Amino acid sequence: MPDPRPIYQQLAAGIRDQISSGLLPEGERAPSTNELSKFHSVNPTTSAKALTALVEEGLLEKRRGLGMFVVDGAREKVRAARRESLAAEFIRPLLDEAQALGLPDADLDRLLDEERKRL
Incomplete structure (x- = not known):
């Protein structure tokens, strides 16, 4: 059965899983909007929405000119x-x-x- 959640929520959940498992460690750069879009074949707006949700949850932080990074304690x-x-x-x-x-x-x-x- 397909996942009924919106795609951006599915993408955010996948990154949460990577953080939880340690695959995406604290302090590491998270995938960019374009990387997520290419990998999952989705619109960049959808990827940006997923990353924004994770920033709002306090799991990622934006570093101007560098990208998104996993925060300490995430x-x-x-x-x-x-x-x-x-x-x-x-x-x-x-x-x-x-x-x-x-x-x-x-x-x-x-x-x-x-x-x-x-x-």
């Missing part, structure tokens, strides 16, 4: 946002469902352990 910022998203979108609903089923903590822990072994 990796932890991305990871913290992902942890919060994990908690909000998966863990809290899981705990709510377990409570609705009357599932004791020990049983939930056991289910989680079983699923971990399947990975």
